[in-house]
Amino acid sequence: xxxxxxxxxxxxxRGYKQPASVLIAVGGGKGGVGKSFFSSSLALxxxxxxxxxxxxxxxxxxxxxxxxxxxxxxxxxxxxxxLNPGLRFEEVIRPTxxxxxxxxxxxxxxxxxxxxxxxxxxxxxxxxxxxxxxFVVMDLSAGAHDTTLDFFLMANRKVLVMTPEPxxxxxxxxxxxxxxxRKLKRHEAQLGLTDQLAQLMAQRQELGIRTPADLxxxxxxxEPRGGAQLKHFMQALKFEIVLNQTRSMHDNELGPSxxxxxxxxxxxxxxLLGHLDYxxxxxxxxxxxxxxxxxxxxxxxxxxxxxxxxxxxxxxxxRAVV
Ligand SMILES: Nc1ncnc2c1ncn2[C@@H]1O[C@H](COP(=O)(O)OP(=O)(O)OP(=O)(O)O)[C@@H](O)[C@H]1O
Ligand SMILES: [Mg+2]
Numbered sequence: 001x002x003x004x005x006x007x008x009x010x011x012x013x014r015g016y017k018q019p020a021s022v023l024i025a026v027g028g029g030k031g032g033v034g035k036s037f038f039s040s041s042l043a044l045x046x047x048x049x050x051x052x053x054x055x056x057x058x059x060x061x062x063x064x065x066x067x068x069x070x071x072x073x074x075x076x077x078x079x080x081x082x083l084n085p086g087l088r089f090e091e092v093i094r095p096t097x098x099x100x101x102x103x104x105x106x107x108x109x110x111x112x113x114x115x116x117x118x119x120x121x122x123x124x125x126x127x128x129x130x131x132x133x134x135f136v137v138m139d140l141s142a143g144a145h146d147t148t149l150d151f152f153l154m155a156n157r158k159v160l161v162m163t164p165e166p167x168x169x170x171x172x173x174x175x176x177x178x179x180x181x182r183k184l185k186r187h188e189a190q191l192g193l194t195d196q197l198a199q200l201m202a203q204r205q206e207l208g209i210r211t212p213a214d215l216x217x218x219x220x221x222x223e224p225r226g227g228a229q230l231k232h233f234m235q236a237l238k239f240e241i242v243l244n245q246t247r248s249m250h251d252n253e254l255g256p257s258x259x260x261x262x263x264x265x266x267x268x269x270x271x272l273l274g275h276l277d278y279x280x281x282x283x284x285x286x287x288x289x290x291x292x293x294x295x296x297x298x299x300x301x302x303x304x305x306x307x308x309x310x311x312x313x314x315x316x317x318x319r320a321v322v
Contacts, residue, residue, distance in 0.1 A: 063106025
């Protein structure tokens, strides 16, 4: 699928070397695994720790992230931003009832992820990239649309939420694969390796290329210089996994095996941020329209989320995107 002629959107980087905040993308192939629950909880915890945090609903077309913050956040959102080229992004960043947390609501009507034009996508990516804050947490759509992949790739921290169900794990691997090949596509053109890669793919049966990691080895063999650079770029792609809705010890043990498979298959680093218990309090809080973290600070789930948020709070700011 990587051979298809798609263009990686790089335009948002024009003139900028690094984002004005730490950008955290929360993605995952399957719907309903807990991306919105996790991104809203993480944003609330970072804000609670005193970081200037923006939570952005990029699940265009099915935006419902505001429900995790409880109250309706009034005012303009991404829909208006996309429709009105004169509107500045600052004008769609809304205050929330929570200290240090601001919110950008998604486009529930008029736009969905597949309907964005190239200029709209670039403008939105530039805005996210250049908005000054400590953290911008981006809640992404399910699926692996090109725009979703580009949002994911532009982030400094690439979080993938999955549940222990086989279908969710399968979708998570497909999502990783789609991310991998989209990034590869961008760098192969940059390094002049397009023909070499196409040749290798055509011969993959004979050469025994079974995984993206095998492919990278072969490129390095055929084109030592470009191949080494490509490997270097691809190794900068680090997935950070959150295993959500775990119900047993057995479920928790899946985390390390996902990490190992990911490393072996892609040859890129993959970290397990942690697992989150399945807890009825999540839907109870949603129904009460109160964030779980506010109402259930004694729960195990709270301490699991708190531990994960530390992983973000302790890193140096504004690392360059590669
Ligand atoms: N740890 C958990 N324990 C119990 N229920 C959970 C947990 N995490 C999420 N849920 C429930 O799962 C459902 C889906 O969660 P969420 O909306 O966060 O998923 P999503 O990945 O954002 O879905 P979509 O792709 O449709 O946007 C919600 O009803 C939520 O209450
Ligand atoms: Mg969601």
